[in-house]
Amino acid sequence: MKFDTIIIGGGLSGLSAGISLVKAGQRVAVVSAGQSSLHFNSGSFELMGYDENHRPVENPLEAMKGLDEEHPYRRMGLDNVARLAPQVAPMLADAGVRMRGTAARNHWRLSPMGVMKTAWLTVEDHIALDSPDSFPWKKAAIINITGLLDFFPRFLETGLRKRGMECSLAEVTCNEIAEQRVSATEMRATNIARVLQGKALESLAAEIRQAAGDAEVIFFPSAAGLESMKNADILRELAGRPFYFIPTMSTSVSGVRCQMTLQKYFRRIGGYYMIGDVVSKGNFDGNRLLSVETRNFASDRLSADNFIFAAGSFYSHGMVATPSAIVEPVLGLDTEYRGSRPEWYNEDIFKKQPYMKFGIATDADFRAIRDGKTTENIYVAGSSLPGADSVNEGSGAGVAALTALHIAEKIK
C-alpha cells in the first residue's frame, strides 16, 4: 500500500500531524500500537508552565525565550510556536473536544490532589481560573461515586480548604453503577462513564442535587462522557448549578475521549488509522526509508514518500533503555543522551531526571539521523524529540502538538 505520509504512533503528536496533512490533501496512514499518554491526560494541555526554578509562568510565549537552544520550541522557532499554538484548540473543537485557554497567558487548573497547577488549554467541563485563589465561590460540595477506585475526595478537600473554601463531602450512586459494583475492579472512571447515559444520568443527577445541599459549586470525578462530551454536558446541565469534573488518578475519561475523538475525526476526513498495529521494521535505500513492515501487514509493505516518527518516549516504547544505551528499537535511529546508566536518572524521584531530555537525534529540520547521517524522509515529532523536560517545565502537549503541526507544514 502506498501513502504520501505514514505516521508511526497515533498519540496527540501523530494525530495532529495526520489531521493537518489530510486537510492539505495528502493520503495519510497512522499506525499506532496501543494506548497513548493521552489516556492519562489530566484534562489540561501544557505549553510552558514552569521556569527553570519551577516558578509558575504567566506568559508561556515570553518564558520560552529563556529556553536552551536545543529545546524543540527554540528549534522550530518561537514565531512558529506563536503562530501554530492558536490552531490547536480549533482542531480539537472540530474533532468534538471543547477546550479553553490561550498561549499568551496560562490559567490555573485543579489537580485531583487539590493542588492548583498552570495550564494552556483545559477541557471546558473542568475548572480553569485566572489565578490560583480566584474561586468565585465559598461553599463547595465534593461528591464522589460510591465505590469509585480512582478518586480521593479528602485530598481535594484539604486543597480547597487551604484556599478558603468550605467543603462538604458526599457519595452518590444509581442502579446502573451499583450493578457495575458487583465486580469491584470495574469501578474505574472509564468503566463508569460507559454506563452513565440516558436514565442513569437523570437518576444520578437527582442524587447529586440532593447531596449538594446549599453548596454553590459541585466538584465531581470525571466519570461521564467517554465517547463525546454529550453525556458530561447533560450531567452538568441536570446538576442545576456550577458543576466541574475533577480528573481522576488512573485512566482519564477526558484523555481517552480526546484520543477517541481525534482518531474518529482523522478517519472522518479521510485518514487511515491502523489501530493496535505495530511498526516492526523499516526498509531503507541508503538514507531513504522506502517502506515499513507492521505486525498485521508483514507481507504487504506500507510505503510512503515521507514518514513521521511520533512513537513517543520511554512510556510508549518510542525509545528503550538497555543496560548500556538508549535505543530507538524499530528503525535504528540515532538517539541523543548523555553519560552512562547511573547518570541517566536521579535517585531522588522528586528531582529533575536527566532522561526526560533524551530523544531521537535530528537535524535542524527535525529529520532523523541514522548511523550518523541525516535521513531524507523521516521526521521526528512530539515526545520522541530530545531537549524538553515535559514534567518539570510543563510542556508535554505543547511540544507534541506544535512540533507535529510544524513538521506537517514542512512536508505538505
Ligand SMILES: Cc1cc2nc3c(=O)[nH]c(=O)nc-3n(C[C@H](O)[C@H](O)[C@H](O)COP(=O)(O)OP(=O)(O)OC[C@H]3O[C@@H](n4cnc5c(N)ncnc54)[C@H](O)[C@@H]3O)c2cc1C
Ligand atoms: C502518563 C502521562 C500523562 C501525561 N499527562 C499530561 C497532561 O495531563 N498534560 C500534558 O500537557 N502532557 C501530559 N503528558 C506529556 C505527554 O508526553 C504529551 O502530552 C503528549 O500527549 C505526548 O504525545 P506523543 O504523541 O508525542 O506520544 P504518546 O502519547 O506517547 O504516543 C505515542 C504512540 O505511539 C505508539 N507507538 C510506539 N511505538 C510504536 C510502533 N513501533 N508502532 C506503532 N505505534 C507505536 C504508542 O502506542 C502510542 O500510542 C503526559 C505523559 C504521560 C506519560
